[in-house]
Amino acid sequence: QVRLVESGGGLVQAGGSLRLSCAASGSISSVNIMAWYRQAPEKQRELVAAISSGGSTDYTDSVKGRFTISRDNVKSTVYLQMNSLESEDTAVYYCAADRMGRPYSSGAYRFGLMDYWGQGTPVTVSS
Secondary structure: OEEEEEEOOEEEEOOOOEEEEEEEEEOHHHEEEEEEEEEOOOOOOEEEEEEOOOOOEEEOHHHOOOEEEEEEOOOOEEEEEEOOOOHHHOEEEEEEEEEOOOOHHHOHHHHOOOOEEOOOEEEEEEO
8 A cells, every 4th residue: 555645735826836745655666657636626636747657747738837746766755846826726636646557658647547645735826
């Protein structure tokens, strides 16, 4: 099992920045893909960004150029640097991880097919 704990969410003004962190513990050697998702009130959960064990990244169109996902495999931590935040970015952000088995190239992470999920950290962007 893998436990994921997010941190770094909070209140920020539009145009500001936040960095979310997700620390993984447990069977971390089995983790392949790590990703950030978000869910706004009364909206579907959506992928924000994903990163493979090899460092390949994928972003939803709305955050390209503003958000950066990265991971520190030594610290077993994935980050989401969020710049130029917009009110539309307001949501609960969830960290997720997938075990070896689903290849990154399958794109399954785009549909939320992940094995482990964190509890979420809220991000509120004021206009």
